[in-house]
Amino acid sequence: MTGYDTRRRRMLGGAFWLALYVGLFLLPLAIAFTYRDHPRRAFWTEFSVALGFVALAMMGLQFAVTARFRNVAAPYGIDIILRFHKQISIVAGALMLAHPIILFVTRPETIELLNPLTAPWRARFAVAATVAVLALIGISVWRRRLRLPYEAWRLAHGLLATAAVAFALTHVELVGWYVDLPWKRALWAAMALAVIGLLIYVRFVVPALLLRQPWVVDQVVPERGRAWTLVLRPVGHPGMRFAPGQFAWLTLGRSAFAVEDHPFSFSSSAMDNERIAFTIKNAGDFTRTVGAVAPGTAAYVEGPHGAFSIDRYDGNGYVFVAGGVGITPMMSMMRTLADRGDARQHLLIYGAPSMDDLTFMEELEALPDRMRLHIVQVLASPPPDWRGETGLIDATVLGRHLPADRTAHKYFVCGPPDMMDAVERALRRTGVPWENIYTERFNLV
Ligand SMILES: Cc1cc2nc3c(=O)[nH]c(=O)nc-3n(C[C@H](O)[C@H](O)[C@H](O)COP(=O)(O)OP(=O)(O)OC[C@H]3O[C@@H](n4cnc5c(N)ncnc54)[C@H](O)[C@@H]3O)c2cc1C
Incomplete structure (x- = not known):
């Protein structure tokens, strides 16, 4: 298969999953508002309910988005998927809040539903779902500021997400207005089962499969x-x-x-x-x-x-720009190129604080014997007899070493977040087209 065919297949795959996603989050809305055997309600009431349904569908779909399905992630890369997951959570949270706020503004008597002592159970479940979603967003956005250990956050995140969807579904069921026909009930039950199925898949099926491949x-x-x-x-x-x-x-x-x-x-x-x-x-x-x-x-x-791989992007040669432990994926790519007897010319620009931080230094020095690789090491604190580059990897360092034809190569960047931002900007400034730059961020979450 040619590079063009692979790109085309990937783009089609990406378009397919996106279309399926949009279709699935609009599905509950379509179900709720078709074939009703009761009269229409006021526009703002219907509108606010529609937002609630879209929010609920988005939340349910988050379980699929984060289930690490390889086929789904392949066209985009896992970092894009997780970024999408974070941003769409905020959209879902905003829609979920808009649902009651519109009701309170257009029908002020509904504010009574906030009183937990007198409110019916359908309203209590709605409040509980909203609180769970807000807590979920809060602990995710401010995890570092709250000093929440990653594992505690992940557990709380999973529990709050499950609770939010379960409470919201119970709210829909207790309101009953939009799920009154038996076929609608059946479809809602199917959706709830799909969410439960995803949880079982991630927590039990995937680990059971791993047990068979120790x-x-x-x-x-x-x-x-x-x-x-x-x-x-x-x-x-x-x-x-x-x-x-x-x-x-x-x-x-x-x-x-x-x-x-x-x-x-x-x-x-x-x-x-x-x-x-x-x-x-x-x-x-x-x-x-x-x-x-x-x-x-x-x-x-x-x-x-992951999509950060030379096997995904063909080029006349590769330029690897690594900072610190960001050398690991580059090492895999360079070792593979050497093992494959690749004949193209490649470049590695590797920055680290000091010589002691240059992971794989000895093997890197020997690699050019096995492949056409030029290595530029950049040390922030070099020893007195250092003859390589010093300071940080910036546009000047890049300008001195990048191949003259910036467009014929593919560029892979991995390292600390600040270094990656600076290198991406500097690469663009030195004439590298953005579509030739690929990044892997270790701080995904
Ligand atoms: C795609 C990818 C590839 C990576 N490759 C490497 C690599 O080759 N070598 C390497 O040293 N590091 C790599 N990392 C980073 C590595 O995953 C984290 O350093 C490690 O998970 C930190 O765990 P900890 O318990 O020691 O740190 P903690 O003190 O618990 O956490 C430090 C930070 O690491 C992140 N983190 C912690 N646990 C996880 C987790 N389970 N999943 C995701 N992020 C987590 C969180 O942002 C957290 O705030 C990679 C990360 C990603 C996303």
Whole structure:
């Protein structure tokens, strides 16, 4: 298949899932407002209810959006999906709030429904759903400010989302006005079952499948930059095929049903499916324990995921711009290119605070013997005898080393968020077209 065919297929895939998404979130609205056996209500009442239905459908669909379906994520990339998930949650929250506010403004007597002592159960469930959604948005937007540990946030996020949808569905059922016909009831029940099905799929089916494909830690190798490489080998299965630059969710030691898993890019060559490696920097509660993992520890690898890969974008050569541990997906791509005997000329620009932070430094220095790779190292605090670039990767450094024809290459950028923003801007300023720049952000959530 040519690069054009692949791009076309991806665009068609993207358009298909988007159309399905829009269709599904409008479906409850269509169901509610067709074939009614009761009179129409005032325009603003109907309008506010319509917003409520759209909000509910968007919330229900979030379970599908975040279920890590590979086919759905493939055309966009998981970072775009998660960004979409965050933004659409805020839209759903706003629509959900607009629903009662319009009612209160146009029919002031309905404000009584806010009194939990006198309100009917249908109103209590509506209030509970709204509170759950607002709490969900609040803990997600202000997670760092609230100093919520990631795992506690993730648990609370899952519980609040499930509660919000369950409360909202109960509210719709108790109001009854729009779900009065048996076929409408059946469709609503099907939608509720679909949400429950997605929860069962994510929490039980995926881990059960992982249990059938266990891995074991073979080696734990300390690396420069406060990092360790975990080398895993498959137990009783042929391993995992992945595209270089992709990532997987890793669970260590415990059961595949553990709630805690973490995303890491493969750092090994995609040409070896039986010995995969993740290189993990000490960045918090879980990652600081990686150095102490004993060989023989069980591991579960859910993936591969992601669109950040040379196998997706063909070019005359690749330019990799990495900062710190952002070198991991690049390492997988470069090792793969070397193993494939790739003959094109490539460039790596690698920034780090100091020499001790240059993860893979020794192997990188040897890589040009195996492939046509030029390496530029950029150190913020270089040793006195340093002859490479110093400071940060900026437009000047890029301008000195980028290939003369900026449009013929594909550019991969991964590193700390500030570095990525600066490099993306600098690449554009030096004449690289935006559609040739691909990024992987480790701070997805
Ligand atoms: C696509 C992708 C690829 C990545 N590849 C690598 C890699 O190759 N090497 C590497 O060292 N790091 C990588 N990371 C980052 C790595 O996932 C986090 O550093 C790690 O999960 C932090 O966990 P912690 O418990 O040690 O830190 P904590 O102190 O608990 O959290 C630090 C921050 O890391 C993020 N984080 C924590 N847990 C998770 C989780 N389960 N899922 C998503 N984010 C989480 C949160 O934003 C959190 O605020 C990658 C991240 C992504 C999204």
